[in-house]
Amino acid sequence: MTLKSPRTGGLLALIAVIAVLPAFLNNAFQYEIAILIGFNAIVCIGLNLLIGYAGQISLGHGAFVGLGAYGSAILTMNQEWNPLLAMVVAAVFTGVLAFLIARPILKLKGHYLAMATLGMGIIISIVINTEDQITGGPDGMYVEGLSFMAEQTYWYWLVGVLLIFSVWASMNLIDSPIGRALRAVHGSEVAAEVVGVDTTRFKVMIFVVSAVFASIVGSLGVYYSNFVTPDIAGFFHSIELVVMVVFGGMASTFGAVIGAAILTLLPQFLTFLHDYEHLVFGLILMLTMIFLPKGLVPSLAGVFKKGDKS
Template sequence: MRKTSMYISLGVLALALAIAPFVISNAFYLDLVIRISMNAIVVLGLNLLVGFAGQISLGHAGFLGIGAYASAVLPTHFGWHPLPAMLAGAVICGLLAAAIARPIFRLKGHYLAMATLGLGILVNIVLRNESQLTGGPDGMPLPTMGLFGLELSSDRHWYWVVAIFLVVSVWASLNLIDSPFGRALRALHGSEVASRVVGVNVVRYKVTIFTMSAVFASIMGSVMAHYVGMVTPGFADFFHSIELITMVVVGGMASVWGSLLGAALLTALPQALATFEGWETVIFGAILMLFMIFLPKGIVPTLASKFGKKGD
């Protein structure tokens, strides 16, 4: 029954994404949907780490920045094709995450938050200072990306690429959390001591989910950079990390569909508030405060518990 419900929900998402470009005629709204989808994929990976495994990360934009710059630096300076450059960025992020996860996850609470925050800030500083490779604070342009002989030069081309990425990411996340690996993550979130008692290798699961989440971010950093056509250190900025974690919290931690809703809301809301010139930041902050006061578990889990359903 649960599997059937999962595939129905996934089918509805795929159908909505398939219909959307034929319904949306305005280029601005198509661009907004693409950005929402890209953010949703990053937030899905982050939610696996934060929501399901209970491990905080305040520097996740650092991995996104590494992926973005790999897709800029390797083709520009070393003549790589954009697709292998994207894969190289994912491998670099995966290896970096696996290397630092063991010492970082020995920390708890505020100390863990500060360690991940420091990682993101360090990546941002390197990207700003290595100007010969990265272009410094001004960033650098990216070459046009081709896929299977097709040059991805229009928003509609990018829409289909990102839509496929999103459906696959949601499918993978839903299957992951329903697997023994996902159940181990939930146990880890509940109690590390109890998890060890029942035979869960706590360190291995922490390292694995942190690495997977970093790879998610790196791949979408590359996609975002190619879509925009320009990469700057802002990709790895501290505020970008906070924006991503806020999407997780607002949508609902430990909820796949909450990740999508949080990404949609926090990507679209600033655009909708742009008409309130000079007040948009105040109104945006007030809306977030109201969400946290009245929906402390996030939108999807709160509504799901109210109507007696699970929020995965």
């Protein structure tokens, strides 16, 4: 990234927003929404690398968030491990599991791959729900938080720094030879293999990276909220994450961030509609996909580029 590149400008704008935003947050609820946006954005950045750049759909990514959350919760509460060590171990376990899963299922393409990742997510969700002696079952489980993160503002700055780092790491990965290989895989796996790209290796690698992103967020989320339920690994959470990526714009790091921000905030503005909240939510998404098919950020960027040329 060069200092004059749009990506650098976007990163500086993100840093400025995170630095200034606390001046406009007036209560604990608003801080909680800001922190939740950060958590969702970090997961979506990793998922965007998989879907947007490598072209590999995943409908079970909520399961990796759940593995991080429950892994940290079980090791912390049942085994009395240090929370940070538990988070690292949960991330390693999730990465290894993702590696073992990725090699067979990433041989599939299109809707076959989507169904395979969906099945993976459902299996993990069922295990979390049924192993009630370990996970607490449908009722969930209480988790002690991080003692040195007692203030909500501490969490805000921690999540803000992690979000900035995630955006920076993602953009550098995209600009690297690995990023070019991922785009080649997305364009045509056959053509990529002809020019010497090990497509299986790169697909598996980015699947593992995105799973570890999700696991770390799951661990931090459970320490922040002090409670976890199986919903975190459920099908609807996985779909929600995919929608955030698609809505913001696939193959756009800032699109993933903005998509996560808008779709996390939107339900807060639709609560007055009560029973019609989900209907309006779906209508907004449908209209966006019709009129902004590439996603919000790439579509708006295209409009501005046309305006500059004219």
